[in-house]
Amino acid sequence: MTLPPRRRLLRRGISASVSLALAVAGTATAVVLSTAPAAQAAAVPAPSPLDVPGRGASVPFKEQEAEYAATNGTLIGPNRLYGSLPSEASGRQAVTLDAVGEYVEFTLTAPANAMTFRYSLPDNSAGTGRDAAVDLRVNGNTLKSVPVTSKYGWYYGGYPFNNNPGDTNPHHFYDETRTMFGSTLPTGTKIRLQVSSTAASPTFTIDLADFEQVAAPIGKPAGALDVVTDFGADPTGATDSTAKIQAAVDAGRTQGKQVYLPEGTFQVRDHIVVDQVTLAGAGPWYSVLTGRDPSNRAKAVGVYGKYANQGGSRNVTLKNFAIIGDIREREDNDQVNAIGGAMSDSTVDNVWMQHTKCGAWMDGPMNNFTIKNSRILDQTADGVNFHMGVTNSTVTNTFVRNSGDDGLAMWAENVPNVNNKFTFNTVILPILANNIVTYGGKDITISDNVMSDTITNGGGLHVANRYPGVNSGQGTAVSGTTTAARNTLIRTGNNDYNWQFGVGAVWFSGLNEPVNGTINVTDSEILDSSYAAIHLIEGSTNALNFNNIRIDGAGTYALQIQSPGKATFTNVKATHIAQPNPIHNCVGSGFQITQGTGNSGWYANPPACTGQWPAPVWTNGGVPQGGTNPPTDPPTTPPTTPPTTPPTTPPTTPPTTPPDTGNQAQGRPIAESGHADVYGAGNAVDGNANTYWESTNNAFPQSVTVDLGAAKAIKRVVLKLPPATAWATRTQTLSVLGSTNNSSFSTLKASAGYTFNPSANGNSVTITLDGTSTRYLRVNITGNTGWPAGQLSELEAYTS
Template identity: 80%
Template sequence: MLTSLVLALTVSGAATAVALSTAAPSVRAEAVQAPSPLDVKDRGAAVPFKEQEAEYASTNGSLIGPDRIYGTLPSEASGRQAVTLDAVGEYVEFTLTAPANAMSFRYSLPDNAAGTGRDASIDLKVDGNQLKSVPVTSKYSWYYGGYPFNNNPGDTNPHHFYDETRTRLGSTLPAGTKIRLQVASVADSPSFTVDLADFEQVAAPAGKPSGALDVVGDFGADPTGAADSTARIQAAVDAGKAQNKEVYIPEGTFQVRDHIVVDKVTLRGAGPWYSVLTGRDPSDRSKAAGVYGKYAAQGGSSGVTLKDFAIIGDIRERVDNDQVNAIGGALSDSTVDNVWMQHTKCGAWMDGPMDNLTIKNSRILDQTADGVNFHQGVTNSTVTNTFVRNTGDDGLAMWAEAKPNVANKFTFNTVILPILANNIVTYGGKDIVLSDNVMSDTVTNGGGLHIANRYPGVNSGQGTAVSGTITAARNTLIRAGNNDFNWRFGVGAIWFSGLNEPVDATLNITDSEVLDSSYAAIHLIEGATNGLHFKNIRIDGAGTYALQIQAPGTATFENVTATHIAQSNPIHNCVGSGFQITRTGTNSGWYADPPACTGTWPDPVWTNGGVPQGGGDPTDPPTDPPSDPGNLAKGRPVAESGHADVYKASNAVDGDAASYWESTNNAFPQTITVDLGSAKAVERLVLKLPPAAAWATRTQTLSVSGSTDNSAFTTLKASAGYTFDPNSDNTADVALTGTPTRYLRLTFTANTGWPAAQLSELEAYTGQ
């Protein structure tokens, strides 16, 4: 099950009378609530961390964004928002929602004038006390120019602004602990932009398996990283193969300056937070840390397991001919499990022919090119339950250049912020499955999900074109698609290209949702695409069109619904009858006859979190609920009788159980009213308080009323007491009869825990 995004807000002064804090209330950025890729049920990777976005945390810094314009700092931030700290003492402070002993955070520093990067540090404080200074750098960020990128700050198109670093906290800190990133000096960097933080409880290092060979104890590898350990680790791996023994990498940082070549061996570490391979040849920059199978021309490798370690490289540029990937070569009948890949060119670039590789339970971060690429002749192979963020090119890709890719799968992955190109793509390929994934925040020159006869070597003459059945089921795309700076028009969240030759296969796109697409939701271009079948698709928010048709083809649409499409005509189609649409089942919101065919492309209007962005006015209230399956109240306009300090009513509909509304104290009765946008048959309310141990059990007395005009209210539920118990997540359910209601009002008359109404979430549903 997915780990949900939890957004932080200090709860001091509101739990019980004895817990009242006299400190000034925390400052909070007025961020636009945006759907999170880590809050999609039963899809994407089951990550081991709890994520908090800086824009929702306590801060005295400056909110940036939301913005999706290529080349701007917020455009590459998660959710397209972040916080900039540019003075000594400025901070972002997160409140732990679960115990943690380690954290990663995503940040950006401005580049130096030479384009070579700068080093700095930021203070890490725990409950106000200094824990450590964490080094940060811009050396792995800031690319310039169009592809192929250079390192000339005078060139145009700066991008790839962010990096991530990780640090351990020294001990397990309980839920409720405040973790602050604070500027101590601006001497080395004039500003620090914080995007997010991931907090996790890391298990103790795993010991050496019985009978395993130890790269330190048996072969003398240097765990301090001072000496080059390449030859010693290679000797251990070779001995492991010869003796049929596992090879163990104990805790340490090991300098590796070239490929460790593996075949018929298990290479296992103490855990990716403990066993780290890093390094690069000081003179030959085409050699760097990586674990590779033998290439197919050398017979390939098989029977390999790589598990429980990290490869954190030193790659700061993209040179396509350099084999400086974390994992590469040909690995048949092999497994990569729980490997952390960062600061390499690609996480895994696999060159076939090869068969039956599984990459699972891994993290791929901050690459200069692809996260994973199954490159030609890769068959029956899978990437699953893997988290990918901030790749320099496609997040997860299959490219059947010259040799067919057959029966590969990308399933249950979360792919966020590819800085160039697509979240997930197959260039050619037969009988491919791309399902149960979450894709979000495409930056430029690509979409979320792409299926194409595109790029060299992809054609039917070599058997490499798209063929058989392509299954793309149960995917969620959030803020996907973006502007192509070459084409100068938008690329769709889901898009198809027949550039090399027409796509002629069975393409089943089913049971999926496209949320807040930056431009079109569905897009065809560069050549015909036939055999498209869309079934059970929900489009909620498109910056331009539901369909952008720039090439001929055929498609069936069954049970496809679209809402919040920026253009009044939801289809752009200048190929006319060249694109044939067949409609079956129930469809709404996306079809028009005739479609639009304009000589200019409209500016996008983004609906991040239900608030218009881009071409819209960000100050306008949302007109309909943002994308949140089921909960009718999330992100809706809300009114109140009053609030204390910073605890305003919008906190009760922001999707964040850690933030809350607290009414004016000692002034019962108090009310909160949510506008659902239109009359809805509400049958159930879920009321929440922050799920923290500091919030003692309390009973609140309240009634529920409703109105269709915000004037005459009728009682939907008589006044009664509802108990909020931390042992049951401080949650109470209220059953209603389904009376059509647009304006939903709760009236509070008592609270045994505090002399005010308190509510962190008001959720409304149409079903029991």
């Protein structure tokens, strides 16, 4: 899920670590390499998400990064700037080949008979993608030509994106393909990907390769129904097998028999609906479902349970096959996911999902559902989403890479999600939004996962009351105890191109309403964060507990506090924080910090509160990539001069309230009459004019009320809309009211029309007041010539 744009809708402890203390091995600039193996020396060593003991998915492959392999190509990166080719590469580095004979050569570290490699080709001028091929060579001899394509990549513009190369924000550059060698190759074999022609594509960028030993095909279980021999499905993929596989599945349910997908590629153009049946293949490298309706693009391959309004499905097992689709765009109204519907008491085991919209979008109510031992690659939207009413369900030991939106998500829209778990998963390179997130939900567990390389508009781990339908009135808000334990985050968090500031690696949002459930973040590592390590924004988060956390490397701050809340910190240690002051906090005492023992490196009083966000310093494993070098070890106590007699340890009391000369409304609690979509009132006091509150549409009057924390003589109110010229001039009719008790309000400024003009006044108006003592400041809006709702990006209040 994206951020502001409109959209649909404990035992291993800290010892299971990845060190950032890596040797300096090169520079951040591109280096042209004329002879192999120069790239191996030029690349910057970066921690791998697959080298974290005891955490993440147990994968069946050995991964090698192209930037450490032998090559005569060009090293690109490290770079985390959104829209750049290395920013979406694993470890933010890759190798580009742009001439015949250029190659990347890997050396097998274990026997293998198959490989998957991740690559990027440039788009064509029409945005439809290009097809090409690379030579696969074994010990110098050509084995085969492997097809590659860019038709599943390259998106443009804003959410939900398009395929128009003339638009802005190109992204989603990479794809993956797989191939088998035909025999098992021994350790030490040289596997080369080499350019034989640049006629079809001028460049080939290689990110990584995964090598594995694929087991022999699984035979048909005794007594099982065979979709080919018993029902006539076509294993060559030449004809549509949808109806025949559906007939086999229906027969399996009525006869109480398993249904077997033998080796083959089966054309499926609509959902196979499953209920009380096992559908099993010969293995995901052998049994493949693929396809899409040639005329109705809303129909495509997928295996679905019946929806809840149809009674849902139960007792389903899907295992040992692949669903590889043909989805090349994002259309959120189309149910073109690999797996979907409602499946209670059901299991997905060892299923490969690729090139669909979502790997699994599960619509409840449903209970006791598990995805395990699976791979989810190259989606246009979420990897997995437990969407409303999903209870007692789990994703475990699953590998997710290159999802188009959240990697693993729970979204309690209108119906509660309860007691769900994401455990022992590896989630890498979500192109948009977060690696792992829960939007609402009660008693949720996110544990023993590895998350790495967030791209934009999100962080690594997110807990939030965000998106439609997530609120306490429906029992869908964050509640009970959320457990985030023994997780490792590497290079997570990134810049949000709407907010224009960094999103933290671990972040919390009370956009719809305050987050009041207990959130325990324990025994975890936050490594080489692209911006802040821990981040709070929108509304408030009131029961946070951090215990036994190691922060090693942050591009900006250890803590980025943009909303009120309460948090305890025990044994939280931070090093290599880019900013000399490790905390950014403009909400003052609105955010209350309680310190336990064992903390170091992340606390300062006073914190930083700046008008501008600093450029990040990306370390990629301890090697600075921009800006100035971060301190090698921020002090654990304040300096001895000045002042001459500082405290010997950081104070445990929170920072004091901002001085009366500043904006008294920023970061304060704010109430609203209502809001549309994701545009909650918290946006009006977050200090960022690019985010905004928008009221419920077509329902004037509408208002926002900010609690200043104490009665103050407010003499000036500044109201803003986003300064972008896309916000056309509009006049809002409004009044300003005040109260000392939040019950009886008096008029501080009578209703009048105020014109917001991005060209004339930067979409900002100033209203003078007489300084009446006011604690609760309200702006009441009764009309808007530009939109049938009240709109404010900032409500600022000043005493002078």
